[in-house]
């Protein structure tokens with residue numbers, strides 16, 4: 001049982017306008033509108049075993065190296081169309097999805113989706129093959145970077161229309177509730193998408209019907225070239241559910257253990273049938289919006305200072321070293337990951353393109 005809401009002793013009142021690189025505030029007290037309602041318990045940093053920490057580290061490093069390789073293949077012309085990299089945000093998908101049950105809980109996200117797929121245990125080879133438009137890709141080479149699905153994993157994309165995945169995610173949650181299968185839906189969206197109208201229609205229905213959904217705002221500080229402070233009248237995005245009576249929690253999205261801790265409370269709340277919860281993950285993207293963005297709207301110093309102070313992988317590495325994990329073990333892990341990524345790139349380059357008649361399949365679900 002979560003405790004009745006109390007003004008939280010540790011919570012500082014967040015400034016209404018947050019500089020882009022400021023670290024997240026601790027979880028703030030419930031705002032007056034919902035202060036008399038039950039709330040999820042205040043999340044604690046997850047107490048991970050050394051093995052779990054190594055696994056988080058391995059997954060984050062896999063995402064980083066995979067994305068770096070995707071960036072290279074794009075530069076070589078092997079990946080066409082759009083390609084949005086997840087570098088810098090790895091702790092979010094890894095921390096959150098580690099608290100879900102693959103095959104039972106569903107995940108849906110926007111176009112910055114490779115990291116979420118890797119964090120759900122989907123084979124890097126079929127993701128890379130999709131990026132290069134090959135028949136062996138997870139969407140048979142016809143979806144590309146933004147449109148990847150795995151029904152088997154209950155990973156429902158990969159969506160290019162900003163905010164649409166939030167409404168579709170509410171639909172997934174409705175299915176879980178209707179079928180009584182015990183699953184929950186996790187719908188990721190960005191700080192820019194958080195200003196989209198359909199997000200709020202979905203919030204309303206989700207709370208009204210107590211749907212089992214975790215709304216996740218990945219606040220990476222920018223929507224294309226526009227910083228969250230410039231575009232949002234309320235830039236404390238975890239408050240965006242308040243008028244729908246959806247509790248919100250702000251989380252340090254650069255700390256995988258803090259993310260996992262928040263995920264635990266969110267999953268507990270939602271699985272218990274208490275309705276949706278909103279998580280705001282404060283994170284940062286190191287690369288441009290997509291591969292074609294030179295990112296002239298921010299300084300190199302800004303990016304470098306986040307990397308230096310808050311890199312999620314470096315931080316966990318230091319914690320692992322402090323726990324006695326040897327330099328050699330970490331080097332071996334890095335080597336293994338580089339081999340997995342190289343293998344997926346080779347596979348993606350060598351696989352054939354789809355046959356021409358594939359143009360006419362997977363367009364409609366049935367015959368009409």
Ligand SMILES: Cc1ncc(C[n+]2csc(CCOP(=O)(O)OP(=O)(O)O)c2C)c(N)n1
Pocket residue numbers: 112160161162163189190191192193194220222223224289
């Ligand atoms: C409905 C709609 N409007 C506009 C766009 C163009 N667009 C693509 S990405 C993007 C910015 C979204 O930023 P954010 O939600 O913060 O996600 P991030 O890219 O940071 O992950 C925009 C405006 C779109 N794809 N769909």
Ligand SMILES: [Mg+2]
Pocket residue numbers: 190191192218219220221222223224
């Ligand atoms: Mg953003």
